[in-house]
Amino acid sequence: MRYLASTIAIAATALVTSFPAQAADPPRQKLEEMAATLAANLARVCPQTTYNDVAALKSCSTALSQATFLPFANDVLWGGDQASQPIKKRHLTHFNPNVLKEMYLPLMTFTGKWTVAHDDRENLDIIRVEAYFRNDLPAGDYPYPFWHSADKWNAYETMNQVNFYLNAEGKIFVGTRGDAGSNAAKGPYTHVAHEPFQKGQWQWTDQTGKSQPEVTLFSARYQSGNPHTERLDQNYRAFASEMRAASCDGCHNPSNPAHSDQLTLLQTPAHAAGEIDRVIKEVQEGTMPQDELGLRKEIDPALRSAILRTAVAFRNELVAANQWEALNPDAPAIAYSTDRNAGRTR
Numbered sequence: 001m002r003y004l005a006s007t008i009a010i011a012a013t014a015l016v017t018s019f020p021a022q023a024a025d026p027p028r029q030k031l032e033e034m035a036a037t038l039a040a041n042l043a044r045v046c047p048q049t050t051y052n053d054v055a056a057l058k059s060c061s062t063a064l065s066q067a068t069f070l071p072f073a074n075d076v077l078w079g080g081d082q083a084s085q086p087i088k089k090r091h092l093t094h095f096n097p098n099v100l101k102e103m104y105l106p107l108m109t110f111t112g113k114w115t116v117a118h119d120d121r122e123n124l125d126i127i128r129v130e131a132y133f134r135n136d137l138p139a140g141d142y143p144y145p146f147w148h149s150a151d152k153w154n155a156y157e158t159m160n161q162v163n164f165y166l167n168a169e170g171k172i173f174v175g176t177r178g179d180a181g182s183n184a185a186k187g188p189y190t191h192v193a194h195e196p197f198q199k200g201q202w203q204w205t206d207q208t209g210k211s212q213p214e215v216t217l218f219s220a221r222y223q224s225g226n227p228h229t230e231r232l233d234q235n236y237r238a239f240a241s242e243m244r245a246a247s248c249d250g251c252h253n254p255s256n257p258a259h260s261d262q263l264t265l266l267q268t269p270a271h272a273a274g275e276i277d278r279v280i281k282e283v284q285e286g287t288m289p290q291d292e293l294g295l296r297k298e299i300d301p302a303l304r305s306a307i308l309r310t311a312v313a314f315r316n317e318l319v320a321a322n323q324w325e326a327l328n329p330d331a332p333a334i335a336y337s338t339d340r341n342a343g344r345t346r
């Protein structure tokens, strides 16, 4: 019997080699394998739970911050799916993949279900994983108050999938949230109204005097023993103050007043840290800041060099802090609010 089985196997192999067109399409099979692995891993570290589960959020974020199963390109765009638009026409936000992995993807729970698709128009593979949004977390666990826009909050509450778009190298270069999937596994879900957003308040101080959103602070991203954290915070503040002087934050915030197609966020320590190399490049080359018409804006050369000097100091301290973390790989201290009643004060 054994002999017979292997003869059949050999015959089958021969068949496949002589009629390749009839074999399973290898790229498709590879894509499906990748999707299955991705979805299973996401569901393992960020499983379905109630939508106010801070401990689950924290362990999801810690796991994703170290995850190697998410093959992101060096830059990634994130936003609503806008499936009828070609990628370059979609309104998306630019991210350093680490920021997306640690602060945005953990806001979702994953069921392990997936599908794959091919966008013929753009010749791109897409992996869709089923995902629902944690809408009942403390305000400081969101990178910014998504409810600053009722439409945006609604889009998050009604999402049921994350779409990963792969580039020619098989890396994820766009991630979107969509609602074209199924709500069957969503469980009980109630709309949550967070405390109303006050215009321009991307950062605030809570009742206990803590800066928020906590999840965007260096204290949340680095271990308490990291000797660089304090200097990092000082360097960030110096840089942020120069950015304010040049009105960078007037355009580079979630309300996107300049209607940028690919928005760059700079309004919190974690967002600014993720974009610092691009900031240095733009300011050095003189393409930023720009004015309301999108033209280069002349600023005092002293201000330009102050932005550059503080940006480079901030970047250098970031590099040092990250190196220390790499050499001391204990559990990363991604802190989240534990006090559910810590409300906002202004």
Ligand code: HEC
Binding pocket: 243, 246, 247, 248, 249, 250, 251, 252, 258, 259, 260, 261, 262, 264, 275, 278, 279, 282, 283, 288, 289, 290, 291, 292, 294, 307
């Ligand atoms: C009046 C609005 C406005 C101001 C002020 C402004 N920007 Fe921008 N910025 C934009 C827009 C719009 C884009 C994206 C489109 C583009 O490339 O022109 C952009 C793009 C960027 C990018 C990404 C560039 C890339 O494509 O890699 C960075 C980084 C940046 N700005 C940094 C800054 C910094 C730093 C300042 C302050 C010194 C600043 N911006 C001031 C509107 C502004």
